[in-house]
Amino acid sequence: MSTSQQKTSWWLPPLIAGAGLLALWYAVIAIFGIPTYLLPKPHEVIAALWRERAALFPAALHTGGAALVGFATAVIGGVMVALALASSRWLKSALYPWVLVVQMIPVVVMVPIFVIWFHAGLRSITAIAFMISFFPVVASTTLGLVSTDRGLLELFTVLQASKWQEIFRLRLPYALPYFLSGVKIAATLAPIGAISGEFLAGTTPDSLGYLLLIYRSDPGKMPEVFAIALVACLLGFLFVGAVRWLSWSLLHHWHESERSGE
């Protein structure tokens, strides 16, 4: 296959499928006569997006900002906790199972607790984004740090590497693909967590979740509700896209996970 063919082939199929899905969307509405207040037409969603831009844009910025701050602190804190867990066999065996258990707590339960602690502002939303991102990072990074190849560890022993060199030159790079797979999960969850938090808390001003509450109470605003879905989707895409790019640029030289399609 020539390179130009390979270049066009990755974006052409999803584009065709996307156009097909849009056509299907219109067709379903026309055939079954579905009213706008149940399912708006795609162009009505775009129109609503443009009409409400003055509200949607700052809301997306606030929600995205809260998600980003929560996500970033979760990544930094997660790596530090993972390093602590991996440094001691006892700590790891005592605490790692709890990391997995705490991950099971649904956001719905945490929201009222965080609202009581931090009030309904962006602080509690940041806390929710943090909480939802933190544990995947801890779990995957710890796993990566403790599964360092035994042969490589012995090589470092024979080469008289210091404890610090073993961590920074071997364990951390070895754990990088594990860490990034955790960060990918966190990047998907952080914006979802933030919007769900705003929606459930109900009183976070200038946020996507709050706008959602307002729009859905008005049956005429169904296109606006869909516009929020679109904005949330773009926000998530930004998060995941950034992490995917980071992962690719760090790993594609040497790691199989970023070598597909070669």
Add this chain to the structure above:
Amino acid sequence: MTAQRAASVAIESLGKRFPEGPGVLANVTLSAQPGDFVAFIGPSGCGKTTLLRLLAGLTPPSSGAVTIDGVVPTEARERLSFIFQEPTLLPWLTTRRNVELPLELGKQTEDKQTGRVEELLKLVGLENAAEQYPRQLSGGMKMRVSLARALMRQPGLLLLDEPFAALDEMTRNRLNEDLLRLREQAPFTAFFVTHSVSEAIFLSNRVFVLAANPGRIAGEITVQAPYPRTAEWRESVDYQRLVARATAMLRQTQGRS
């Protein structure tokens, strides 16, 4: 860095047993002169690998002692290099950076060795693969990187744990010849563990046949052919005769255990 002199090794009634297991090694005694190329052959479970790990200080002995130039292995680490069964390359480093690794770690930070890296890459025939990553290299090339890395510190003692076992015979023969050629450049004492009788005879001046359960020395064969040895050495009658003798000795020990 001044080239290190080949090391002497003394092994005194060395024994190793793991908790709630049978003895792995019992009462092994031998001494190696500087420049000796010592091979160990024996059945699986005869403690060959354990013997090398004891020599590298990667595991403590249960009884007896090992000394390298008169000191215990953990204090002789800057004098020894270990080549593992696997190439154990860092996948995120290029060939060149992998070879440089011993200089970046440990205590020998003051050396400027760029010339040495180029020289080693050339010696193992990897000067064109210097900027490639391990996943781009074949099994034989990876082992060459591992070899170059081990020689980076100019070791007095080189420990090799079945380094070429996973390679095809042609590549293995080439690497054996290369190993001896590299030894001409910078002499070192070598302890080589292998399953292959022909490899042991080709490389060594002393071949120890080990018996299992527990691992112990069953016999020694001296190979008097002078170095440098080349591929022609494999064609000689002497070589064939020694391979036959070692094979017979190995069969005998396996029959006994």
